[in-house]
Amino acid sequence: MCVCVLLLLFAALPALAGPRGAPVSAVPVGPEFEAGQQTTVLARVGETAALRCRVLRLADRAVSWVRSSDLQILTHAGSVFTADARVSVSQAPAAAREALTSRDDAAAGAVHTLRLERLRAADAGRYECQVNTEPKMSLFFNLTVVPESAMPVLAVRAVGAEGGQVVGARGGAARLACEARYEPAPGAAALAPDALAALPPLRIRWTHDGETLDPQSARGGISLDAERWAGGARSRLTLAALGARDAGRYTCAAAGRSATLLLRLRADDDQDYDVTEGEAEAMQRDAAAARASPAARARAPAAWLLALAPLFLT
Numbered sequence: 001m002c003v004c005v006l007l008l009l010f011a012a013l014p015a016l017a018g019p020r021g022a023p024v025s026a027v028p029v030g031p032e033f034e035a036g037q038q039t040t041v042l043a044r045v046g047e048t049a050a051l052r053c054r055v056l057r058l059a060d061r062a063v064s065w066v067r068s069s070d071l072q073i074l075t076h077a078g079s080v081f082t083a084d085a086r087v088s089v090s091q092a093p094a095a096a097r098e099a100l101t102s103r104d105d106a107a108a109g110a111v112h113t114l115r116l117e118r119l120r121a122a123d124a125g126r127y128e129c130q131v132n133t134e135p136k137m138s139l140f141f142n143l144t145v146v147p148e149s150a151m152p153v154l155a156v157r158a159v160g161a162e163g164g165q166v167v168g169a170r171g172g173a174a175r176l177a178c179e180a181r182y183e184p185a186p187g188a189a190a191l192a193p194d195a196l197a198a199l200p201p202l203r204i205r206w207t208h209d210g211e212t213l214d215p216q217s218a219r220g221g222i223s224l225d226a227e228r229w230a231g232g233a234r235s236r237l238t239l240a241a242l243g244a245r246d247a248g249r250y251t252c253a254a255a256g257r258s259a260t261l262l263l264r265l266r267a268d269d270d271q272d273y274d275v276t277e278g279e280a281e282a283m284q285r286d287a288a289a290a291r292a293s294p295a296a297r298a299r300a301p302a303a304w305l306l307a308l309a310p311l312f313l314t
Contacts, residue, residue, distance in 0.1 A: 030059075030133065031056065031058050031059065031061050031131050031133055032056045032137075033053070033055060033129075033131075033139045034054040034055070034056055034109065037054055038198070039139065039142065040141070040142050040194045040197055041143045041144070041198050042146070042196075043119055043143070043146075044145070044147065045119055045145055045146065045147045046118060046119060046148075047119055048115055048116065048118075049116045049123070049145070050113050050115050051114040051116075051141045052112075053065075053111070053114075053139055053141070055109050055110060055112060055131060058110065058131070061131050061133060062076060062077035063091075063112045063129065063130065063131055064077070064128075064129075064130045064131075065089060065112075065127060065128070065129060066127070067126075068125060068127065068128055069125045074087050074127075075087070078090075087114070087115070088114075088115045088117070089115070090112075090113050091111070091112050091113070092111050092113070093111075094109055094110060094111065112129065114129075116143075121147075123145050124145040125143060126140055126142055126143075127140070127142075128140055129141065142194065149185060149187075149188060150185055150188040150189070151185060152182035152185060152188075152196070153182070153184075154180065154182055154183075154202075154254070154255055154256075155180070155181060155182075156178065156179070156252065156259045157178070158177070158178055158179075158259050158260075159178060159234065161176065164259075164261055164262060165261070165262045165263075165264060166262070166264070167263075167265075167266055168239070168266070169242065169265070169266050170242055170243065170265050170266070171241060171243075173239060173240045173241075174263060175236055176206075176236070176238075176250055176261050177234065178234070179233070179235075180202045180204055180234075180254035180257065181202075182196055182202075182232065193230040196231030197230040197231065200255065201228065202233040202254045202255060203226075203233065203254060204226065204233055204234075204235035204253070205252070205253050206235070206250060206251070206252055208246075208248060209249060220240075221240035222237070222239060222240075223237075223238045224236070224237055224238075225238070233254065239263075242265055244265065247264060247265045248262075250262075
């Protein structure tokens with residue numbers, strides 16, 4: 001009986017192998033939607049919205065775009081099936097950078113883009129990217145259309161810094177925190193979290209007196225910690241082994257908006273080391289000028305002329 005079982009196993013081996021004895025591969029076959037696609041789109045009235053559907057291994061299948069509100073087929077296999085001249089469709093191969101993450105060129109797939117021009121508020125809703133498999137495959141996109149006045153505004157502000165200042169001790173550590181978030185426009189309602197997620201992601205950059213801060217710099221002791229959520233981001237900058245060079249103005253910026261923090265150092269003698277010495281002197285001069293009376297400021301040019309007179313008389 002054992003001999004019979006062995007013979008059956010040897011007979012089954014060719015069926016378990018690929019061509020010329022190659023092992024069976026786990027590579028998937030047939031069309032598939034790429035995971036992690038951005039399926040929420042936010043756009044202003046009058047602008048153009050682009051819904052991008054990435055399909056892998058489409059082969060001889062076709063992609064259709066369907067409007068869910070009335071089940072209107074907008075496009076099929078690259079052709080437009082609606083009289084609305086604002087609707088267009090295009091197909092483009094995956095970018096080379098994206099293709100490198102796939103198993104082969106065929107698996108890289110293509111991006112099928114539905115464009116809606118001159119948007120109206122009525123265009124908002126759900127759209128279906130559909131592949132004519134059996135059963136059919138669908139990936140749904142949600143389009144939010146808002147007027148210009150309702151678009152969120154970006155705010156960047158320092159967090160946990162009283163009066164925009166942080167005080168640290170020489171040789172110690174200091175933490176500076178900054179937050180960027182999209183906020184409702186004045187008089188407008190807040191957008192839903194999924195609509196906020198369609199806005200450009202926020203990335204906060206730090207500079208010190210105009211120089212970009214790099215955790216890999218020769219200074220060392222610099223660390224950045226960031227967290228992000230729909231419509232917002234927070235960044236924490238930690239500086240260890242503080243020295244005089246670290247005092248000064250720090251700027252956190254995101255998408256063209258910024259906030260400024262002042263780091264002041266305190267030595268063992270409780271003396272404050274503000275910003276750079278040159279900036280401190282400039283601040284003292286500004287304060288002295290502000291205290292001077294108008295009459296004193298008017299007499300200043302004459303005093304300088306009297307002081308220079310001996311140079312011209314010799």
